Amino acid sequence: MKADKSIDVSLGSDNIFADLGFDTEEATNLKVRADLMLDLRNYIELQGWTQEQAAAFFGETQPRISNLINGEISRFSVDKLLNMLGRAGMQVRVEVLPKAV
Template sequence: MTQNQIPEVIQGGDNVFKDLGFAPEEALNLKIRADLMLNIKRFIQSQGWTQKQAALFFGETQPRISDLINGDIERFSLDKLVMMLVRAGMDVRFEVNVKAA
């Protein structure tokens, strides 16, 4: 790119993982896990907890909470994230809709 060229801006979709080229199934799984992790992170922040305090509450290690806070999606399954949210007193629901043909 030369100095006078304007970079092209492309509008992304509703799933950044799909935009990055992940297969649709994997992109959806990653997005759901990322969304759940963000909810847990916000909960921890709303409590004003340190990572150590959050680890005690969730029955995890401090490094594991650090992974969550830093968005290390690969280290957390949907099951684990749902269990953590329920422990935090949150109602977790998944909605499934049939796509129009």
Template sequence: MSQAPSVFEDLGFSSWEAKRLEKRSELFYYVRTEIKRLGWTQKQAAARLGVTQPRVSDLMRGRLHLFSIDMLMEMMDRLDYDVAFDVSRRAVSEDAWADAPIGIVPLCVVAWGANFHQEPHGDREDSAA
């Protein structure tokens, strides 16, 4: 008997959605754990995280569905943590993204808090002023 690679896949989520939920859960866990480690009240945590006390209450009660990855990353930043993602290419068939929602592309890397604008590659000569 083979097991699904994640609890979210066991619950019936697609592979890409399971991975997204795993990352969101991981960030959620780290934010909650750090608040507990620091011994902050919900009011203190709210002030440090830049949210309301009821929002911290939702966090501490485990209401994961109310928090986006972006919000959790911002909270980690306010807790003085860097968040890093490991991105690697895997072998997939041409139609592997057919089941993904519209707007999802095979590789989308977002740099949090940084500007990575690059000029197009190619053979061009820089013009002298």
């Protein structure tokens, strides 16, 4: 006999890290870094570069680019990611909005 199971589903916020229980400051920082890393990964993919080619362009090592590609957020600061985006000629815009009530 198959038991009926109910599943509770709730709508998440725009920040998965906050939804996972990180405190507000850390969740915000993680979200910013994750977004910047995704932008860099997309840039590398659009260039058709290998990790070695991306490393040469950004002045990094191949393992460091591997960390980026694999989304290892803890290995990158916002500052480092902004510098890499700048080297790629990307314009970064920061938008601050009041918290929705």
